[in-house]
Amino acid sequence: MTNSPYLPVVVLLLAAIAFTVSPLVLAWLWAKKFSPHKPGPSKNAIYECGLESAGDAWVQFKPGYYLYAIVFLVFDVEAVFLLPFAVAFTGLTAAESIAMLVFLLLLVEGLVWAYQKKVLVWT
Amino acid sequence: MDEKLKVELGKQGIFTTTLQELYNWGRRNSLWPLNFGLACCAIEMIATTMARYDLARFGAEVFRPSPRQADLMIVAGTITKKMAPQVVRLYNQMAEPKYVISMGACAISGGPFKQGYNVLKGIDRYIPVDVHIPGCPPRPEALIDAFITLQKQIDEQQLTGVGRPRHLDPDAPSEFIVPQFGPHDLEPPQNPDVWRPPLVNISLAGKNESGND
Numbered sequence: 001m002t003n004s005p006y007l008p009v010v011v012l013l014l015a016a017i018a019f020t021v022s023p024l025v026l027a028w029l030w031a032k033k034f035s036p037h038k039p040g041p042s043k044n045a046i047y048e049c050g051l052e053s054a055g056d057a058w059v060q061f062k063p064g065y066y067l068y069a070i071v072f073l074v075f076d077v078e079a080v081f082l083l084p085f086a087v088a089f090t091g092l093t094a095a096e097s098i099a100m101l102v103f104l105l106l107l108v109e110g111l112v113w114a115y116q117k118k119v120l121v122w123t
Numbered sequence: 124m125d126e127k128l129k130v131e132l133g134k135q136g137i138f139t140t141t142l143q144e145l146y147n148w149g150r151r152n153s154l155w156p157l158n159f160g161l162a163c164c165a166i167e168m169i170a171t172t173m174a175r176y177d178l179a180r181f182g183a184e185v186f187r188p189s190p191r192q193a194d195l196m197i198v199a200g201t202i203t204k205k206m207a208p209q210v211v212r213l214y215n216q217m218a219e220p221k222y223v224i225s226m227g228a229c230a231i232s233g234g235p236f237k238q239g240y241n242v243l244k245g246i247d248r249y250i251p252v253d254v255h256i257p258g259c260p261p262r263p264e265a266l267i268d269a270f271i272t273l274q275k276q277i278d279e280q281q282l283t284g285v286g287r288p289r290h291l292d293p294d295a296p297s298e299f300i301v302p303q304f305g306p307h308d309l310e311p312p313q314n315p316d317v318w319r320p321p322l323v324n325i326s327l328a329g330k331n332e333s334g335n336d
Contacts, residue, residue: 034282035219035290038297042215048189050209050216 162200
């Protein structure tokens with residue numbers, strides 16, 4: 001055991017634990033002996049900027065923005081893939097063209113869905 | 124321990140101390156002010172922390188943005204009646220031990236705005252102030268002087284017994300009344316446990332009746 005190469009590591013580990021835990025224990029003992037515990041409504045308040053917190057933090061937000069994000073994705077991804085598709089169009093086989101058209105169809109479906117949801121209507 | 128014996132031991136290279144001295148030494152040299160300015164005095168407070176005046180020499184350079192981590196409140200500036208509840212609540216939210224420096228004429232008494240309808244006539248109406256600094260605004264040297272005064276005050280505090288500071292006394296309050304911003308004035312207009320209006324008519328002295336402000 002004394003010849004184990006990990007012995008210094010264990011010693012250092014113990015020293016590190018003692019170094020970190022002892023101030024906490026000392027502070028706890030000090031509080032027990034001298035410094036009385038004094039909680040209060042202001043001190044225990046969650047918000048700490050001098051103002052009283054108003055209302056509940058568990059409120060609902062309308063996540064309307066995700067619709068814009070989806071529509072943006074439809075046009076953005078479409079543009080990113082359509083340009084290489086157009087450049088390589090003459091050299092593509094029929095299967096590849098059909099795969100690309102299926103992809104386009106999916107995006108168009110998304111657009112139709114957004115149209116039905118009246119996302120495109122500017123209110 | 125006898126003071127002479129302590130000095131004699133110190134000459135021989137033996138350092139002696141008491142728990143109280145060690146405690147006060149630690150508190151005195153690690154005053155963390157609250158990062159909180161109200162008016163133009165705050166500019167002088169900022170200047171005090173900067174390189175030219177360098178408050179860090181006294182262990183107080185760490186201005187904390189949260190009252191949970193601060194133990195010194197420098198009331199630097201005019202306290203409007205709208206702001207007073209927030210100041211008191213911030214003081215309440217600070218962890219013990221906590222100290223207050225009332226910086227400048229406004230924080231002491233309302234200063235040049237004392238006649239204003241919406242100016243609190245001194246923060247010591249609501250919270251216990253340790254050091255007052257006069258001036259409009261006080262120079263950074265004055266703030267440093269207040270710091271040293273506060274450090275001296277801390278150094279003389281007792282750990283146990285009757286004269287011990289508030290935070291060591293289980294019966295002493297840690298939080299003070301937060302005034303409400305009422306339609307005419309703050310309610311209550313002062314905390315009677317902390318401050319009472321001074322007597323203005325000497326004939327009333329002893330009759331337990333105080334003058335009006």
